[in-house]
Amino acid sequence: MTDRNHKLSLTRQAELLGISRGSLYYEPRPVSEDDLRLMRRIDKLHMEFPFAGSRMMKGLLRQEGFSAGRLHVATLMKQMGIEALYRKPNTSKPAPGHKIYPYLLRKLAVTRPNQVWAMDITYIPMARGFVYLTAVLDWFSRKVLAWRLSVTLETEPCLDALKEAMARYGKPEIMNTDRAASSRPSTSSKR
Template sequence: MLIVPEHPMLSVRRQCELLGVPRGGFYYEPVAVNPEDLALMRLLDEQYTRMPFYGVRKMTAWLKTVGYYPDVKRVRRLLRLMGLMAIYRKPNLSLNGTDHRRYPYLLRGVPVLRRDQVWSTDITYIRLRGGFVYLVAIIDWFSRYVLAWRLSNTLDAGFCLEALDEALLRGLPDIFNSDQGVQFTSSDFTGRLEQAKVRISMDGRGRCFDNIFVERLWRSVKYEDIFLHDYETIGQVRTGLGRYFPMYNDERLHESLDYRTPGQVYFQGFAGGHA
């Protein structure tokens, strides 16, 4: 599969339509924002990575301590734009006129004792020099192994479905956990899981600690790669993360895994003392 941005006859949009893939993952242009918003978004990203439990009002108050004075409405808008607040489907606004099915959170108090017992997913904001893109990843809870990831400059469900399809080639989890964002409540996404007989779990709206292993992954990705590089394009980010995730899976030792790598635990099935 090859998208040619400079094709003399076919636009990127048309090439993606012909190949049946979402165009957001192949555009090389990041989402553009004005410089003032971009500066605020960089600060919000760094603070959210440190303090994922901060809500809009605390974020607004924190910005004042570092010399920025946006109002609450603006901070909320930027956090939603960045994907750092789940974007929920409003009642009666789905295309077929009905709400999405409500799925309970299935993992409270459940010990995770083996690979492929629980997978989970989330979307995060990846800053670029002149804008940003979105990253989705799917992780195995037991081993912390990253099963699949995709980048996009849109928040449509297409790049999430691509990641899910790749992950499902490795096997099937008993439970798949996500937040209630529209990408993960879409009929295409839940339908894939239901067809595979996978139980669906969804976080409560105060989500950051329901999906704690993905939040920890985002912290590692940002401190160990994104914040260390001043990426300019989605192509550069894709190349950088293409190096980072194999290192994370196969070389990076985790204290919680008894100083083993996620790959060792996922493929050998031993995780030391953690549950």
Template sequence: MKHLSPKQKASIALAALRGEKISKLSSDYQVHPNQIGKWKKLAEEELAVLFTDKRKKENHSQERIIDELYQTIGRREVEISWLKKNSSLSYPERLTLANKEHPDISTLRQAELLDISRSSIYYQPTVNPGDIQIMNSIDKIFTQCPFYGHRRIKPELKEEYGINIGKKRIISLMKEMGLNAIYPRPKLNLSSSDKQHKKFPYLLKGLPIIRPNQVWGTDITYIKLKKYFAYLVAILDWYSRYVVAWKLSPTLENIFCIQALEQALKINKTEVHNSDQGAQYTSLNYINILEESEIRISMDGRGRCMDNIFTERLWRTVKYENIYLNEYADIGEAGQGLSEYFKFYNEKRRHQSLDYKTPAQIYFAKY
């Protein structure tokens, strides 16, 4: 658990008292849900004590309370003014606006207001430029041939891109990128799960997909940028191919997956949620949201990316039609470009498998 000041603990307890989900608070502040529950209970008890012998305390503390209220009101005015400027922005755009040197709003409070993780404000990618070039080449090979493991990628790198590197380095880079061939084999990537977490069976074998929101599939992929890279998560409706929600992140912290899920659930609710067995999807915080929403949980067999084939096809489409055609400088620029692309993909791009209708037409039955 992170070391938090008494003031920070009080802030978390008050947020819990206000009705914010303990699972979200746990994820945002990296504190165990049970601990937050204890702080919430303690806060309830202490608040009751504050109102005992009210008359005696009222006169004594009136001046102090007024001073604190003025300070709070002033702070809220600064926060509201700042938040109004930033409220309509995407996650990567909000990320770029966080200011560690802000004179009036702490980084913790900025993270709360912008709905981003505090650690992402301090995150500075340190990537070898040579590695970026190799990773981008690996990404192109893997996008075209998702059944390729490191043994096939090695000669392909040499022949197609003139890159001659060893097996161990390829494995290491694939692990960082989150790539794994579709046939069953030991995990090398972000899909490796925490052994203490509960696993769920694959529920979709032989299941006919006949309506929107019957099944949502989700996955994470590597996105190349000019000097470093980012991770993209999407939640896809399998029947209509409609992208219900997506998020970009500079790190693999599970908060961006949780935010994508919460965004999707504001739009609709699925009967079955399918994912790989990655740590992001087997985390307690993520599972709790699904179970609280009474959504059945399905997980791919280990190493079986083809169990989530529709999302794999989405990545190929996104990369060939957008990522590879645009050399995005940073995560903010990528977020803006992908926002425009997903709007086009959902509302304008006609799919042969949908009888040349758009995903939005099928998802919202507008035809």
């Protein structure tokens, strides 16, 4: 890509290619023999325990006498393209036709209770699947106003939690729900 003997300077060549100048001087180092041995063992253990993440993998390696830390194991797993395999819930896709409300909280100062509430759903992995936790919070006090656990990702527990919070504390001025892994800003609706 670059040529040290070209009439353009290396700095200009790097600039034109859109790469950092420092990368032109990078000399790759070979992987150490210890890391290669560790990587071979991680690969074999991953075949036996495909659900093992870096924490579990570190424990398995420790049992065999390896003394690598979790972050080093995680780095090696990433370099090798190894990732723990387990079922993950799909909670971030909006329903077709879902209305997206404008984000009302960008520069809003939250100064009193019931001004802004937030509602979110998270999943808790269990031995056989997941349970879903829905919570309604007041942004001013950070208090959990209501919550529900459910074994399914349905609307009913969310509505129950919201109805309970409204019955106990009245209606908020703004109800905010996030869009989790989406790149769009949170959805909000003003009441």
